[in-house]
Amino acid sequence: MRAKLIGIGSNRLLARVSDTSSPVARAMSLARFDEAGLLIGLIVLVLIIGIPHPEFFEFGSIKTLLRQCALVGIMAFGMVYLVSMTEIDLSVGGIYAVAVTASALMIKSGIDPWIAVLLSLFIGAALGAFNSIVTAALDVPLIIVSLGTLSVFFGLNLIISDASPIFGMPRDHLFFRIFGGEFLGLPASAWVMFAVGVALHFLFFHTRFGATVRAIGANRAAADFIGVKVDRVRLYATALTGMLCALSAAMTLAYFKAVDPSMGEQKELLVIAAVVIGGTSLAGGSGTILGAFLGVLIINVIDSGIVFFGVDPNYARFVTGCVILAAIALDRFVKRRRQLSDELQSHL
Amino acid sequence: MTQTVYSVRGVTKRFGRQVALDNVNIDIQEGSVLGLVGSNGAGKSTLMRCLAGALKPDQGELVLAGRQLHMNSMHEAWQAGIAFVSQELNLFPALSIAENLCLVPGRRGWRSAARMADEAGPVLERLGFRANLAAPLGSLSLADRQLVEIARALLQNPRVFILDEPTSALHASEVDRLHNILRELKWSGTAIVYISHFIEELLGVSDTVAVLRDGRRVTLPERPGPPPLPDVVTAMLGDKPTNLSPTKGGARETISTENPLRLTNLRGPIALSVDRMEARRGEVVGVAGLAGAGVEELFAVLFGRLPVVRGEISLPSGGRHKANSASAVANGIAYVPADRKRLGLALDQSIADNVSSVRGLGLGRDGFVISGRRQAERARQRCAATGVKMASVGQAVGSLSGGNQQKVVFAKWIEADPTLLLLDDPMRGVDIGAKSELYALIRQLAAEKRVVVIYSSDPADYIAVADRVLVFNGGKVADELSGNQLTEHRIVTSMNGSSGVSACV
Numbered sequence: 001m002r003a004k005l006i007g008i009g010s011n012r013l014l015a016r017v018s019d020t021s022s023p024v025a026r027a028m029s030l031a032r033f034d035e036a037g038l039l040i041g042l043i044v045l046v047l048i049i050g051i052p053h054p055e056f057f058e059f060g061s062i063k064t065l066l067r068q069c070a071l072v073g074i075m076a077f078g079m080v081y082l083v084s085m086t087e088i089d090l091s092v093g094g095i096y097a098v099a100v101t102a103s104a105l106m107i108k109s110g111i112d113p114w115i116a117v118l119l120s121l122f123i124g125a126a127l128g129a130f131n132s133i134v135t136a137a138l139d140v141p142l143i144i145v146s147l148g149t150l151s152v153f154f155g156l157n158l159i160i161s162d163a164s165p166i167f168g169m170p171r172d173h174l175f176f177r178i179f180g181g182e183f184l185g186l187p188a189s190a191w192v193m194f195a196v197g198v199a200l201h202f203l204f205f206h207t208r209f210g211a212t213v214r215a216i217g218a219n220r221a222a223a224d225f226i227g228v229k230v231d232r233v234r235l236y237a238t239a240l241t242g243m244l245c246a247l248s249a250a251m252t253l254a255y256f257k258a259v260d261p262s263m264g265e266q267k268e269l270l271v272i273a274a275v276v277i278g279g280t281s282l283a284g285g286s287g288t289i290l291g292a293f294l295g296v297l298i299i300n301v302i303d304s305g306i307v308f309f310g311v312d313p314n315y316a317r318f319v320t321g322c323v324i325l326a327a328i329a330l331d332r333f334v335k336r337r338r339q340l341s342d343e344l345q346s347h348l
Numbered sequence: 349m350t351q352t353v354y355s356v357r358g359v360t361k362r363f364g365r366q367v368a369l370d371n372v373n374i375d376i377q378e379g380s381v382l383g384l385v386g387s388n389g390a391g392k393s394t395l396m397r398c399l400a401g402a403l404k405p406d407q408g409e410l411v412l413a414g415r416q417l418h419m420n421s422m423h424e425a426w427q428a429g430i431a432f433v434s435q436e437l438n439l440f441p442a443l444s445i446a447e448n449l450c451l452v453p454g455r456r457g458w459r460s461a462a463r464m465a466d467e468a469g470p471v472l473e474r475l476g477f478r479a480n481l482a483a484p485l486g487s488l489s490l491a492d493r494q495l496v497e498i499a500r501a502l503l504q505n506p507r508v509f510i511l512d513e514p515t516s517a518l519h520a521s522e523v524d525r526l527h528n529i530l531r532e533l534k535w536s537g538t539a540i541v542y543i544s545h546f547i548e549e550l551l552g553v554s555d556t557v558a559v560l561r562d563g564r565r566v567t568l569p570e571r572p573g574p575p576p577l578p579d580v581v582t583a584m585l586g587d588k589p590t591n592l593s594p595t596k597g598g599a600r601e602t603i604s605t606e607n608p609l610r611l612t613n614l615r616g617p618i619a620l621s622v623d624r625m626e627a628r629r630g631e632v633v634g635v636a637g638l639a640g641a642g643v644e645e646l647f648a649v650l651f652g653r654l655p656v657v658r659g660e661i662s663l664p665s666g667g668r669h670k671a672n673s674a675s676a677v678a679n680g681i682a683y684v685p686a687d688r689k690r691l692g693l694a695l696d697q698s699i700a701d702n703v704s705s706v707r708g709l710g711l712g713r714d715g716f717v718i719s720g721r722r723q724a725e726r727a728r729q730r731c732a733a734t735g736v737k738m739a740s741v742g743q744a745v746g747s748l749s750g751g752n753q754q755k756v757v758f759a760k761w762i763e764a765d766p767t768l769l770l771l772d773d774p775m776r777g778v779d780i781g782a783k784s785e786l787y788a789l790i791r792q793l794a795a796e797k798r799v800v801v802i803y804s805s806d807p808a809d810y811i812a813v814a815d816r817v818l819v820f821n822g823g824k825v826a827d828e829l830s831g832n833q834l835t836e837h838r839i840v841t842s843m844n845g846s847s848g849v850s851a852c853v
Contacts, residue, residue: 205720206717206718206719206720207716207717207718208708208709208712208714208715208716208717208718209716211701211705211708211709211718212709214697214701215694215697215701215705215709218694218695218696218697218701219690219693219694219695219697221690221691222690222691222692222693222694223694223705223709224673225673225683225685225691225692226673226677226705226706226709226710226760227672227673227674227675227676227677227678227706227710227711228674228709228710229674286696
């Protein structure tokens with residue numbers, strides 16, 4: 001039950017947690033869910049920043065933080081599916097860039113923003129699907145194909161935008177008012193991220209598609225052996241990820257109401273970092289949306305910390321990297337300790 | 349008179365409570381070939397690994413040329429002049445052939461590839477191996493790689509040369525060539541230990557034969573000259589009672605003639621050539637054969653993993669056979685693979701995930717939204733029916749014992765309600781207790797009007813579950829055994845190519 005509340009659907013965990021009977025054991029089990037290490041790391045980071053800089057806890061800075069999280073988070077949730085099936089799509093930043101430019105250009109040319117954004121979602125899905133089609137046709141890993149399409153998509157973005165910024169969106173249109181604004185005190189994009197997160201969590205743990213993705217990640221050869229169409233599942237997963245990139249792009253456009261041709265660059269590294277910090281193993285089979293969400297939070301909290309502490313910009317990147325490594329180390333440390341205690345228990 | 353160069357004296361090796369070798373004595377003579385035979389699990393590989401320094405005996409001693417050996421690793425064995433060519437190739441596909449020849453266990457430093465090529469040239473020539481030594485090893489066929497590994501061992505001028513199943517990847521002409529080389533080596537004084545499942549071939553090249561059974565050396569009856577095949581097979585198998593297992597009683601009434609599995613003039617892409625084969629519902633049909641005899645190919649063709657070159661397959665489900673595993677599964681074919689860890693299970697996933705995988709993911713019969721609770725409930729029932737011993741269905745499959753893992757593989761296929769079951773060595777890595785449960789399960793599956801085709805590396809399994817056994821040789825059905833003819837002895841002699849009647853003792 002508790003595991004459900006925390007939001008982890010894996011059966012293994014349900015079984016583990018449901019054995020607990022005494023209150024002590026139940027309290028212990030809280031620290032035993034897969035994302036415990038991450039949560040502890042996040043809390044430590046927040047305290048390190050928040051105690052000397054209480055303004056970090058002000059509503060305004062939390063809203064800014066969530067808005068930044070939403071942009072990477074929406075894409076990261078799709079990437080969880082790919083990394084879980086031992087694939088990596090490096091072209092997500094490129095898809096994001098093409099989608100944001102294409103929707104801005106369509107809107108400028110007079111197409112209704114709702115339709116333009118809907119079309120951009122299709123473009124995102126099509127670019128994602130293109131990655132998988134090439135991957136299947138050439139029979140090489142997706143990471144190699146997307147290393148190429150990464151540049152193809154960014155190049156495409158420069159061609160269609162003529163490498164210059166796009167302004168002059170109809171700011172009063174309902175689309176910009178809704179998704180560029182706030183809802184119940186939080187940025188609309190944050191709500192979109194939550195909704196997408198819940199939907200993709202359900203898709204991952206409670207549907208045939210999610211189960212197939214996890215089965216492929218756990219043992220690709222065995223999945224193929226029982227008749228799972230691995231190429232087709234990958235096609236759906238990259239199309240989904242591409243569409244999520246376009247959704248993230250739409251949220252960006254709604255908020256900034258302008259497009260810069262450099263948007264989206266190096267986003268792929270942030271997305272992958274968030275997923276990996278979130279505990280999705282590059283060896284496949286494991287992974288959670290919640291973990292990726294915590295990973296995104298950690299990356300953005302570090303960014304805010306750098307601003308709050310006024311770290312010399314020349315050091316900022318170095319510090320970010322070190323803190324990411326520390327967060328990963330803490331997570332693995334907690335997991336290893338749990339594994340050890342599990343092994344001890346099973347020997348008793 | 350030849351001299352003993354390497355002797356095994358009273359060697360015992362235990363793994364836990366299991367005794368793998370029990371007081372084994374063997375003398376290996378200079379300039380002679382010792383053939384070592386035994387069924388699976390008789391202790392052959394354990395003995396080999398002791399001889400080659402990969403394992404330390406618990407008791408007893410190994411004496412090389414009068415000196416007692418205390419080897420801690422295979423490197424030390426190589427340095428002492430004991431070369432070992434194992435079944436698993438210890439080569440590097442990405443490196444060139446010459447570079448592979450330079451990489452010898454226990455030798456430091458590096459000979460230039462050019463010098464190596466000079467030295468290796470004549471040896472490879474003698475092996476009948478012609479290829480550019482600068483080419484990557486990965487470009488060679490399995491048989492050629494085997495020859496490279498043998499050449500690498502020969503380059504060390506070993507005093508004792510151990511070959512474990514050296515011919516399983518070789519063609520008949522290559523086997524002859526290898527045997528000629530072994531004879532030459534023998535004349536130059538090398539002691540050779542030769543292990544093979546191909547008993548007839550082994551008898552052809554060996555001067556003496558040692559038989560292992562259940563970890564003990566078995567003596568062969570005294571006869572002048574080399575021992576005949578029936579003597580060796582009897583020694584290997586012992587005097588086991590050959591009565592039918594009680595689970596098979598009464599099975600005959602359940603056999604149905606409707607929609608059998610029928611192969612007509614079937615040709616596979618490698619060697620398979622079956623003119624006619626039929627397996628009826630309710631029947632367990634054994635398909636026996638040595639490596640390369642066509643059984644593996646038969647399974648791969650039936651399950652759509654290899655194409656049908658010619659001929660017809662009619663399936664018990666009535667569906668049309670196509671060359672991909674997805675449609676094989678959809679056509680009601682289940683395949684319990686020999687390589688359980690790679691193809692059978694996702695070890696890190698839960699028992700419930702694995703049990704529901706064929707039904708839910710392969711066939712998509714559970715719909716799009718999957719209820720975890722219903723899935724767990726189904727898995728619990730199925731595991732109870734197949735006798736999986738577990739704490740909960742949420743447990744990772746990898747934490748189960750080999751026998752219980754295999755029951756999960758059966759459970760996941762039964763979930764798909766197949767009409768044809770292909771069992772590829774299903775008792776591999778399964779303990780004795782679980783084995784008898786699996787025997788009963790297999791009989792029950794047949795009794796439920798399914799066709800069961802089973803291959804096993806242990807002929808005793810056929811006796812336990814099969815109604816009849818088709819023996820494959822050279823891709824063809826060479827022999828059919830049933831009723832009183834169905835004995836381990838007959839199966840093994842028949843697999844080794846002798847016709848059933850003449851091999852009768």
